Amino acid sequence: xxxxxxxxxxxxxxxxxxxxxxxxxxxxxxxxxxxxxxxxxxxxxxxxxxxxxxxxxxxxxxxxxxxxxxxxxxxxxxxxxxxxxxxxxxxxxxxxxxxxxxxxxxxxxxxxxxxxxxxxxxxxxxxxxxxxxxxxxxxxxxx
Amino acid sequence: xxxxxxxxxxxxxxxxxxxxxxxxxxxxxxxxxxxxxxxxxxxxxxxxxxxxxxxxxxxxxxxxxxxxxxxxxxxxxxxxxxxxxxxxxxxxxxxxxx
Numbered sequence: 389x390x391x392x393x394x395x396x397x398x399x400x401x402x403x404x405x406x407x408x409x410x411x412x413x414x415x416x417x418x419x420x421x422x423x424x425x426x427x428x429x430x431x432x433x434x435x436x437x438x439x440x441x442x443x444x445x446x447x448x449x450x451x452x453x454x455x456x457x458x459x460x461x462x463x464x465x466x467x468x469x470x471x472x473x474x475x476x477x478x479x480x481x482x483x484x485x486x487x488x489x490x491x492x493x494x495x496x497x498x499x500x501x502x503x504x505x506x507x508x509x510x511x512x513x514x515x516x517x518x519x520x521x522x523x524x525x526x527x528x529x530x531x
Numbered sequence: 532x533x534x535x536x537x538x539x540x541x542x543x544x545x546x547x548x549x550x551x552x553x554x555x556x557x558x559x560x561x562x563x564x565x566x567x568x569x570x571x572x573x574x575x576x577x578x579x580x581x582x583x584x585x586x587x588x589x590x591x592x593x594x595x596x597x598x599x600x601x602x603x604x605x606x607x608x609x610x611x612x613x614x615x616x617x618x619x620x621x622x623x624x625x626x627x628x629x
Contacts, residue, residue, distance in 0.1 A: 419588040424596065458619075465612050468605055483601035489587030498588035501597045508608055515615040522622045 391444035400442040407435035415509035419498040425505040429512025436517050445524055457517045464511025471500050471507065 391397070414421075415428030440448035475484030483500075490497035578599065579591060586594035596604050 419590050419593045421590065422592070424590075424593055461612070461615060465608060468608055472601070472605065483598075483605070485586060485598055492583045492587055493589045498586060498594070501586065501588050501593055504597050504601075504604075505593070508604070511608060512611065515611055518615050519618045522619045525622060 391447070392442050396442045400438050404435055404439055407438070408432060411435060411509075411513070415505055416502065417495070418505035418509075419501045420493065420495070425508030426512055428505075429509040430516065432509065432513035433516035433520075436513070437520055440520065440524075445521075449521070452517060454518070454521050457514045457521065460514035461511055461518055464507050464509075464514060467507035467510070468504060471503055474500070 411428045411431035411434075413428075414423035414431060415425055418424035418428065436448070436452060439451065472483040475481050475486050478484070478486040485499040485501070487499040487503075489499050492498075496502075578595065582591045582594040582599075583589060586598040588594040588598070
């Protein structure tokens with residue numbers, strides 16, 4: 389895929405950091421405001437896919453390679469299971485909220501819930517980018 | 532003509548039923564939700580009242596998804612992982628045959 393015209397490239401270069409920031413905001417504030425890991429991860433993946441469509445697959449894979457996306461997805465999954473096992477180690481219950489709860493409404497509150505949201509956000513974003521790369525590879529070969 | 536009028540009447544009738552069902556149960560804005568089932572013993576009510584205190588999360592949906600039903604959400608993440616793995620595997624096989 390070769391990429392698009394200079395108008396699309398400029399606009400998507402301008403939009404990319406804001407989309408990334410918005411996705412990260414949705415993920416990190418998942419325990420305070422509507423949102424969470426799944427929708428925030430999808431917003432981050434949409435930002436990456438926009439860069440991929442505008443600049444072509446080569447420059448997108450220079451930013452995030454296939455191996456990096458796959459590793460990030462596995463890391464997100466391992467983070468979820470690892471936080472679950474942390475509960476087993478500390479209080480004999482899988483996924484028990486073992487960290488201190490803090491004040492309701494603060495950013496650093498709710499124990500392991502923000503960490504779980506961050507884990508699933510990484511996982512969803514990297515997973516969707518991996519799916520997009522895998523599908524694009526086939527269309528590349530058909531040319 | 533009859534074929535078009537009958538579904539239209541069905542859709543309008545169903546829509547009126549839905550609108551009246553919602554309007555009969557709508558709560559004033561900002562009111563704490565009250566959903567008693569039997570003798571005020573409702574799971575939803577108990578979760579709504581206790582979620583911020585027991586999980587520390589201001590968002591009740593997140594406390595449900597990650598605390599009360601954490602197993603279910605881990606399962607969802609596993610489904611996504613399996614889907615990504617199978618898509619990658621499928622397209623890799625297609626490429627090798629070509």
